[in-house]
Each structure stands twice: as structure tokens, then as C-alpha cells.
Amino acid sequence: MDFWHVLTHDAPMFVWPVKFCVAMTAATYVLSILTNNVSQVDRVWTFLPAIYTIYYALLPLWPSVPPTYLFPYTPEAIPATLRETFSPRTLLMASLVVTWMFRLSYNTWRRGLFNLKDEDYRWAVLRQKISPFLFQVFNFFFIAIAQNIILFLLGLPAARAAAQPHTPLSTSDYILGTLGFLIILTEFVSDNQQYSFQTFKHSGNLNPNEWPGAKIQWTKHDAERGFVTRGLWAWSRHPNFLCEQSFWIIITLIPLLSPDSPKLDFPPTSLASLTPLLPCLVLCSLFFSSTIFTESISKAKYPVAYSAYQERVAMFLPLLTPVWGALLSIQGRKGSVDSMVYGDGPNSKGKGKAE
Numbered sequence: 001m002d003f004w005h006v007l008t009h010d011a012p013m014f015v016w017p018v019k020f021c022v023a024m025t026a027a028t029y030v031l032s033i034l035t036n037n038v039s040q041v042d043r044v045w046t047f048l049p050a051i052y053t054i055y056y057a058l059l060p061l062w063p064s065v066p067p068t069y070l071f072p073y074t075p076e077a078i079p080a081t082l083r084e085t086f087s088p089r090t091l092l093m094a095s096l097v098v099t100w101m102f103r104l105s106y107n108t109w110r111r112g113l114f115n116l117k118d119e120d121y122r123w124a125v126l127r128q129k130i131s132p133f134l135f136q137v138f139n140f141f142f143i144a145i146a147q148n149i150i151l152f153l154l155g156l157p158a159a160r161a162a163a164q165p166h167t168p169l170s171t172s173d174y175i176l177g178t179l180g181f182l183i184i185l186t187e188f189v190s191d192n193q194q195y196s197f198q199t200f201k202h203s204g205n206l207n208p209n210e211w212p213g214a215k216i217q218w219t220k221h222d223a224e225r226g227f228v229t230r231g232l233w234a235w236s237r238h239p240n241f242l243c244e245q246s247f248w249i250i251i252t253l254i255p256l257l258s259p260d261s262p263k264l265d266f267p268p269t270s271l272a273s274l275t276p277l278l279p280c281l282v283l284c285s286l287f288f289s290s291t292i293f294t295e296s297i298s299k300a301k302y303p304v305a306y307s308a309y310q311e312r313v314a315m316f317l318p319l320l321t322p323v324w325g326a327l328l329s330i331q332g333r334k335g336s337v338d339s340m341v342y343g344d345g346p347n348s349k350g351k352g353k354a355e
Contacts, residue, residue: 012077013059013159016066017052021152023070024048029144038139039119041147046108048148050094050101052155056162057094060084082162088169090161093254096180097158100247103184107191122290125297150286153279154248160276161255172257180250187243189213190232194240197228221343226302229309229341235318237309238291242316245284252280291315308340 008015028040055062059074059082066073074083112118123143127135169177192214200206200218210216216230232239255261256276274281295315299306311328314320328334 008075009077012075013056013082013163015075016062016072017055017152017155017159020051020070021148024151025144025148028148029140032139032144035116037116037119038123038143039113041143041151042120043108043114045147045151046105047101048151049154050097052152053090053094053097053158056155056158057087057090059162060086081166085166087162087164087166089164089166089173089255089258090158092169092173092177093158093161093251096177096184096247096251099181099184103188103191107195110195122293122297126293147286150282153282154251156279157252157255160261161258164255164258164260167260170259172259173254176250176254176257180247183243183247183250186232187240187247190239190243193231193233194228197222197230201226219343225305225340225343227298227306227309229313234313234342235321237295237313237315239318241287241291242318245280245287245316248283249280252277305340308337312337312341 007018024044028044031040032038055072058072059078062072062074064074064076076083108114113120126138130138189211192211193216196207196210196214196216197218201223204223206218208215213231218230222228222230236242295306295310299310312321312324314324325334328337
């Protein structure tokens with residue numbers, strides 16, 4: 001096959017990742033058919049980016065010939081400098097992605113989504129909106145193939161870093177690395193706040209042992225509203241999605257802003273000049289479209305309250321939330337909207353409320 005010949009001779013670093021991506025695509029699709037559950041990719045999403053990143057970070061460790069099928073290996077066609085020495089920059093990226101993996105895996109586990117019988121609620125809604133045939137077409141081309149390709153793309157920044165000279169970390173590496181860990185921490189807080197709220201909503205009891213940052217005194221009004229609007233969620237309707245996109249933007253930028261990277265065209269002069277940004281651009285496009293669909297479900301379930309939330313709080317960027325509040329003040333509607341979004345209880349003012 002011409003593609004495989006070109007890949008083997010011109011881009012040997014991608015031989016094993018492409019094989020692994022094809023295998024995972026086939027496995028997740030077959031499992032989705034056998035189980036009638038299309039959340040198989042959702043489960044492997046928690047660790048596949050880490051597998052791809054670790055592969056590039058540990059190229060010197062892998063054998064030149066795989067001992068078993070799909071075992072990672074480093075083809076001898078890869079330059080010796082990449083096979084014999086580690087890249088400090090790629091190791092930094094691997095540490096970030098592995099930390100990201102533990103956060104996401106923990107959140108997925110406590111929500112019960114590693115159970116093979118559980119399926120993301122959005123797929124159930126989509127099943128009702130389109131015919132079974134179209135859903136299976138969507139399952140094959142988007143859920144199984146496209147999403148596995150996206151997961152493969154998330155490993156490409158590490159491949160770019162591994163292909164650069166293996167020089168010590170630079171100032172940009174330290175700055176972006178620190179920001180990456182802070183974003184993971186912030187996303188962890190947003191996950192915990194959402195989980196704390198959902199637990200209270202379904203049990204009616206406050207948990208005194210919540211993680212720091214999630215010890216919010218939820219009220220009956222919060223539970224009746226149906227969705228979380230306190231903590232980070234008072235400033236962004238999707239702080240977890242904002243952090244997720246920001247994290248992969250940082251991962252993409254680490255090799256691009258290093259002293260060893262060729263100068264980027266800015267502003268971009270062509271579509272080709274955007275290629276280095278492809279991983280984060282594709283991911284952000286996916287998250288934006290997914291958020292639109294998620295919000296349509298929430299708005300259908302809570303038409304009045306969620307519409308007010310959309311008016312009051314920015315979708316992603318917290319800096320826009322005070323702007324929306326100012327616009328509502330000019331219209332003389334801020335008090336009534338705040339009452340619907342934040343409630344009239346003892347916690348309607350202060351720490352859990354955006355101004």
C-alpha cells in the first residue's frame with residue numbers, strides 16, 4: 001500500500017501510533033455494536049492521549065522490533081538522535097498529560113462511566129432525534145473514526161517536541177508547564193463542584209468531606225433549579241470545558257514556542273500555516289459543537305432558568321460574565337435574572353455569585 005510505504009520510509013515515528021489508532025478504532029466500533037453502547041470511545045478518551053504522548057516521550061526505551069502485536073517499538077528508520085536520547089521537553093509534556101489522565105480517569109470512575117453498561121446521556125438524546133440507520137452512520141464515521149483520529153492528533157505535539165533538538169528546557173517550557181498544571185488543578189476543582197452539586201441534588205445531603213474548593217453550602221433552591229451555578233460555574237457555564245481546551249492549547253504551544261521551533265507565520269498566511277495548530281483547533285471545534293448540543297438539552301429540560309443562565313454567565317470566558325451582568329443592569333433586568341440563576345437563599349450573594 002502506497003500510504004504504508006510512505007509512512008514507513010518518510011515518517012517512521014508514526015508507524016506504531018497509526019497502527020494503534022487503527023486497532024483502537026476497530027475495537028471501539030465493534031464493541032459499540034456488540035454492546036449497543038457507543039460510549040466506548042468516551043472510556044478510552046481518558047487514557048489514549050497519554051499513551052500516544054508517552055510513546056513519543058520514551059522512544060529510547062522501546063525495542064526496535066515489537067515482541068508482540070501492538071507492543072510499542074521504535075523503528076530503526078527513526079534517526080539515532082531520537083532513539084538514543086530523551087527529550088526533556090517531551091518528558092515535561094508527558095508528565096502534564098499523565099496528570100491530566102489521572103484527573104479525568106478519577107472523574108470518569110466516580111461518575112460510573114467505566115461501567116460498560118453506562119452510556120453518555122447525550123447519545124441517548126441523539127438516538128431519539130435521528131433514525132437508527134443515520135445514528136449507526138454517525139457512530140461509524142464520527143464516534144468511532146473521527147474521535148479516534150482526534151485522540152491520535154493530541155499526541156502530535158509530543159512528536160513535534162521529540163523531533164526537535166534535545167536541549168534543556170527553556171523559559172517558555174517552564175511558563176507553559178506551570179500554566180498546564182494550574183489548569184489541571186482548576187479543572188479538578190470544577191469537576192468536584194459539579195460532582196458535589198449532583199450528589200446533593202440527588203441525595204439532599206451535604207457531604208462534609210468534599211474536596212477543597214467544592215465545600216459549597218448547596219440549598220434547596222439550587223437543587224430545584226437543576227443545574228450548578230455556584231463556584232467556578234458562576235463565572236463560566238462550562239469551566240471544565242474551558243480548562244480542557246486551554247490545556248490542549250498549551251500542550252500544542254509547548255513545542256511551537258520553544259527556541260528550537262521554526263518561526264510560525266503570524267498572522268497565518270495560508271491554511272497550511274495553521275497545520276501545527278491542528279490538534280488544539282480540532283479539539284476546540286469539537287468542544288464548541290458538543291457544548292452547543294449539550295446546552296440545547298439543558299435548555300429543553302430547564303427552559304426558563306437555563307435561558308437566564310445563558311444571559312447572565314458566559315459560555316466559556318469568565319471575563320465576559322461581568323460584561324453580561326452590566327448589560328443586564330442597563331436593561332434593568334439584572335436583579336430578576338440573578339434571582340433565577342443564583343437564587344434568593346443565604347448563599348445568593350458573595351463567594352458563589354458572579355458580579
